[in-house]
Amino acid sequence: MNDTTNHKKAAKRIGVVMICFIILMTIGLVIHYSDSNKKNETIDSVMPTYRASYHFTTPDKWKNDPQRPIYFDGKYQYYYLYNHDYPNGNGTEWRHATSTDLVHWKDEGVAIPKYTNRNGDPWTGSVVVDDTNTAGFGKGAIVAIVTQPSADGGKQEQYLWYSTDKGKTFTSYSDDPIIPNPGTKDFRDPKIIWDHQINKWVMAMAEGTKIGFYESPNLKDWQYTSGFITGNIGIVECPDLYLMRANDGIYKWILGVSANGKPVGQPNTYAYWTGHFNGKEFSPDQSDPQWLDYGFDWYGAVTFEEGKDSDKYNHRYALAWMNNWDYPHNTPTLQEGFNGTDSIIRQINLKKESDHRYRLTSQPIEALNQLTNTTDSLKQIEVNGSKTLPITGDAYQLETDISWSDIKNVGLRLRESTDKNRHVDVGVFIEGQYSYVNRAFTGQPDKSGKYFESRSPFDVSKKNVHFKILVDKTSIEVFVDDGTIVFSNEIFPELNDQGITLFSEGGTAIFKNVVIKHFNKDQINLK
Numbered sequence: 001m002n003d004t005t006n007h008k009k010a011a012k013r014i015g016v017v018m019i020c021f022i023i024l025m026t027i028g029l030v031i032h033y034s035d036s037n038k039k040n041e042t043i044d045s046v047m048p049t050y051r052a053s054y055h056f057t058t059p060d061k062w063k064n065d066p067q068r069p070i071y072f073d074g075k076y077q078y079y080y081l082y083n084h085d086y087p088n089g090n091g092t093e094w095r096h097a098t099s100t101d102l103v104h105w106k107d108e109g110v111a112i113p114k115y116t117n118r119n120g121d122p123w124t125g126s127v128v129v130d131d132t133n134t135a136g137f138g139k140g141a142i143v144a145i146v147t148q149p150s151a152d153g154g155k156q157e158q159y160l161w162y163s164t165d166k167g168k169t170f171t172s173y174s175d176d177p178i179i180p181n182p183g184t185k186d187f188r189d190p191k192i193i194w195d196h197q198i199n200k201w202v203m204a205m206a207e208g209t210k211i212g213f214y215e216s217p218n219l220k221d222w223q224y225t226s227g228f229i230t231g232n233i234g235i236v237e238c239p240d241l242y243l244m245r246a247n248d249g250i251y252k253w254i255l256g257v258s259a260n261g262k263p264v265g266q267p268n269t270y271a272y273w274t275g276h277f278n279g280k281e282f283s284p285d286q287s288d289p290q291w292l293d294y295g296f297d298w299y300g301a302v303t304f305e306e307g308k309d310s311d312k313y314n315h316r317y318a319l320a321w322m323n324n325w326d327y328p329h330n331t332p333t334l335q336e337g338f339n340g341t342d343s344i345i346r347q348i349n350l351k352k353e354s355d356h357r358y359r360l361t362s363q364p365i366e367a368l369n370q371l372t373n374t375t376d377s378l379k380q381i382e383v384n385g386s387k388t389l390p391i392t393g394d395a396y397q398l399e400t401d402i403s404w405s406d407i408k409n410v411g412l413r414l415r416e417s418t419d420k421n422r423h424v425d426v427g428v429f430i431e432g433q434y435s436y437v438n439r440a441f442t443g444q445p446d447k448s449g450k451y452f453e454s455r456s457p458f459d460v461s462k463k464n465v466h467f468k469i470l471v472d473k474t475s476i477e478v479f480v481d482d483g484t485i486v487f488s489n490e491i492f493p494e495l496n497d498q499g500i501t502l503f504s505e506g507g508t509a510i511f512k513n514v515v516i517k518h519f520n521k522d523q524i525n526l527k
Contacts, residue, residue, distance in 0.1 A: 048495045050333045052472045053395035054371055054519050055322070056342040057333075058095070059107050062086035063340030064321050064328075065124045065238065065300040067094065068191070070167075071307040072129055072142065075100055077167045079111060079144075081124065086339065087329070090114075091121025094144075096167065101367045102317065102345045111170055112144065112161055118175040119159065120149035124189045124238060124300070127167070128219075134201070135219040137162045143219050144170060145178065145203070147188040155181040156188045158205075160220065179222050184208060189238045192219070198279035204239040204255070211239050211257065213280065225280040233271055233289065234260035238300050240270075241277065245313040246350040252358050253277040254350070255284070258299050261291070267454075268324065269293040269488075270301040274350070274358040285358065292360055294456040295437065295477075295488035296446070297322045298343055317365065319345045322475055322490055323445075330445035332492050333474065343488050344368065344470055344477060351482075361483040364397070364470060371519040378514040383504045388416075392498040393518050395472050400514045403464040404430070408506030414471055415442060415491065416499030423501070424491050426469055426478050430460045430506075435480050436487075443492035456485045 051057055058080075067079040075098040082095035094112035097105045114121035125146035133139045142163040150157050157177035161170040181187050186208040195202040195215075203214040203222065209230050214222045230236050240256035256272040271289035275282055292301065301320035305312040322341045323331075331339050346362040353359055376391050394415065402410055411427020413420075425438040432455075440452035458465070458480070468479040473495070478487040502511050 050331075050336060050473050050492070050495070051338070052341055052474060054103070054368065055344060055472050055475060056097070056105055056319075058082060058338050058340035060084075060338050061340075062092075062338075063095070063342075064092070064323065066302050066319055066321060066342060067124065068126050068240075068302040069304045069317075070127055070129060070142070071305065073166050076102060076307075077127070077142075078105070079127065080340075080342075082110065082340075084110075087334070092123065094122055094146075094170075101370070102365060103367045103370065108168065111163070111168060112146070117148075117159070117172040118151045119157075120151070120154065122159075122161075123147040123149075123156075125158070126191045128192050128194070128201075130219065134217060135160075135162065138164055142167045142170075145190045145192055145219070147190065148177075150177065150181070151175070156186065157181045158187075158190050158222075173220075178220055179205075179214070182224075186235055191239050191241060193241060195277075195279050200279070202241070202279065204241045206235075206237050206239050206257065208235055209233075211236065211255065211282075213282070215280070226282075228255065228282045228284075230257060230259065230271070230289070231287065232264050233257075233266065234263070236271075238302070240272075240301070240303055241282075242303060242316065243277075243313060244316065244350040246352050246358055248352045250352070250358075251313065252285075252350060253282065254303075254360070255282050256292070256301070256303065257289075258301060259289070261289075267291045267294050267296075269295065269298040270318075270320065272360065290357075290359060292318070292348070292362065293320070293486050293488050295454045295486070296451045297324050297475075297490045298486075298488040299324060303348065315347050315349050317345050318348050318362065319343050320488070322488060324451070324490075326451070327445040327447065330447065331474070331490070332443070341474060341490075343475075346483075346486075351484075353484075359484055362486050363479060363483045364468065364477075368397070368470075368519075369517070372517040373520045374518045376514075376516040376518070379512065381502060381511045381514065382508055383410075383502045383511060384508040386413075386501050386503040388499060388501045389514075391500055391516055393471070393500070393516065394493075394495070394498050395519045397517045397519070398469045398471065398500070398514070399467065399516075401464065401466050401512045402428075402509055403512070404504070404507060404509045405463060406507045407504055407509055410504045410509040411502075412467070412469070413499075413501040413503060414469070414476065415493035415497045416501055417494065417497040418499065420499075420501070422493060422497050423499070424476055424489075424493070426467060426476070426487075427503075428458055428460065428465050433460050434458050435465065435485060437476060437478055437489055439476075439489055439491050442497070443494065445490050445492065454487050454489060456480070456487070458485070
């Protein structure tokens, strides 16, 4: 065998070895790449996020006003204003979600797209189920009456859309409004109910500082009946009208609006009056409104009935957009591609108080308890100064009774940093005679300093308070005593700030029955 032959065989063997080596390396790289991807997938799945653990959030982009949910086809059908072009303007459309328990939600996509009729984008309105086919679209058709800016000048007018596929998609009834603008700048947010007193549909409309009332036999032809002047609470939006039975058996009509009471030292949330409605006119029990929330971020609120088989006059549900038009884009969630969170859904009841006034009270819905993963319970803790609990969390419900004899200030510091410098405070300031939520010492959306502490008058003479506090990634909702006072606020703590400290100033406070229900971290928004 000559040298040339040996060299050829050696070269051939080397070539084979090299090919095998390259193949093995390729396989190795593929395996490594695959493993790396799996690791990245695992890392991605547990990456820190500002998306709420148990509050409804938009899947992406932007949401604002909720539309009143309806119970239909065994589910709650919920629509909300959504902008898929955010952070650009370009208007809103109606996105749809469904739920069987008002806790877990399934995204159903856009039901009323923007710019699909001759007029502008759809704004706030309301939907009803037309069980008796008054409008002629068929029994059980879902009818939406929606504010849109008209094509001839952008006047706010009311348009009808209808659905015959259980609310999945809607068809525009006409390019012409069913209620033209009567010559006012603000003419929006129609809220529709069926009134058994007159066997007609009734609509409440936001018209500047007035609520206009209208009636119709068929959802298409409307007649103005009266107006209610709301007083010194600015331009009102998103009216609400419903009948409730109080704890003493008396029935009262409730008229609600989203309003700005800041100039007169009141909240910028949901104002309401109790009174009488005869199908045409509303007569309030008192001229000044009451408020369903004393926080900074409970706007565009809606109330709605429980499912069909419930006692619809005994209680209702309520939710709102957790934001404020003074700082709507100041949120770290934008880095994750979305901006829009709702409050938890609360149950509201009507109670006659000792001063003979009727007031709405609020409590978190019981269905939230199904999210409980673990529970910490502490029977009694005496605090003079501060005491940090050996418990942390960023998604929980905390409940406690606090009592005192001689003290200046008492409460809890939540979402606290390990160095104690960052926290949101919930408490009662005895010297000032008010309860409060102070978010000045944590990340939050207000850059002006005007919205650091939300307050409500509190009767400190009883020397005790009950707090039920809902904490999530970007929010805190505080229910005081029986829920006559509620604070709903956006907060943006650093994600690792999860401490809980009890404090008292100027004396000793007793914290009893401290119960902390830690909620599952699984996202309740189903996509």
